Amino acid sequence: MTALIQTIDTADGPFTILADVSPDTGEQRVLSSGWTADRDEIVARLAEKNRPAEIRDGEADAAVAVRAYYDGDIAAIDTVAVHQFGTDMQRTGWAALRRIAPGEPLTYTEFAVELGNPGAVRAAASVCARNAPALFVPCHRVLRGDGSMGGFAWGVDVKESLLARERALASA
Numbered sequence: 423m424t425a426l427i428q429t430i431d432t433a434d435g436p437f438t439i440l441a442d443v444s445p446d447t448g449e450q451r452v453l454s455s456g457w458t459a460d461r462d463e464i465v466a467r468l469a470e471k472n473r474p475a476e477i478r479d480g481e482a483d484a485a486v487a488v489r490a491y492y493d494g495d496i497a498a499i500d501t502v503a504v505h506q507f508g509t510d511m512q513r514t515g516w517a518a519l520r521r522i523a524p525g526e527p528l529t530y531t532e533f534a535v536e537l538g539n540p541g542a543v544r545a546a547a548s549v550c551a552r553n554a555p556a557l558f559v560p561c562h563r564v565l566r567g568d569g570s571m572g573g574f575a576w577g578v579d580v581k582e583s584l585l586a587r588e589r590a591l592a593s594a
Contacts, residue, residue: 426450426480429459432492434580437557438464439482442474442505450483451505454554457576467554467575472507484558491557496524496591504555511537515549522563525592527585529567551575557584 424445429438436459441450453474454467465473483502490498506516518536522528528536534546550561551573562581566572574581 423474424476424478425453425474426482427461427464427477428480428482428485429461430485430488432457432488434583437488439484439488440464440468440474440477441482441484449503451503452482452484452555452558453505455484455558456556457580469507488557492587494591496588499558499560502558504558506554506559508552511545512549512552515546516553516559519550519553519559519561519563522560523592524560524563524588527563527565529565529569530572531567533564547572560584563588 423442425440425442427438427440429436431437435457437457438455438459438461439452440454441452443450454464456464456467458464465477487498487502500520506513508516515537518533530543530546531540534540534542537546537549539545546564550564553559553561556562556576562574562584564572571578571581
């Protein structure tokens with residue numbers, strides 16, 4: 423598998439996108455992304471067996487959606503294709519994350535209910551922690567039971583910024 427990697431500037435700092443490219447159609451899918459210029463950190467979000475054989479610098483189609491998101495179109499990230507590797511439960515969880523409306527975050531408990539297993543709060547948190555294509559699969563929209571930020575791979579300050587942006591734009 424061949425992939426493109428690109429880093430763009432955002433209001434929350436550098437954002438790097440790793441996307442595979444279909445040799446047949448040229449379609450791109452985001453494999454991993456996050457708020458860092460460290461490309462090795464983005465690649466390391468994938469298990470070694472799932473890492474692309476070749477990575478080259480290039481223009482990731484998803485960068486257009488990131489720029490639109492930061493320009494105020496918070497729905498721009500919703501249709502970006504992603505490719506995630508995980509268990510059935512993880513894939514179900516990642517799909518559920520994509521259904522959380524901007525400006526309406528859930529708690530980990532509410533997210534576990536959404537997954538159909540109210541007692542699986544730790545499993546729900548694990549789904550978020552193992553989410554490689556950050557922003558496009560918006561794990562930042564899940565909070566602790568008391569409404570506090572909790573952890574976020576890219577820093578609580580980034581999570582707070584994303585949620586504030588979405589809250590402001592969703593209510594506009």
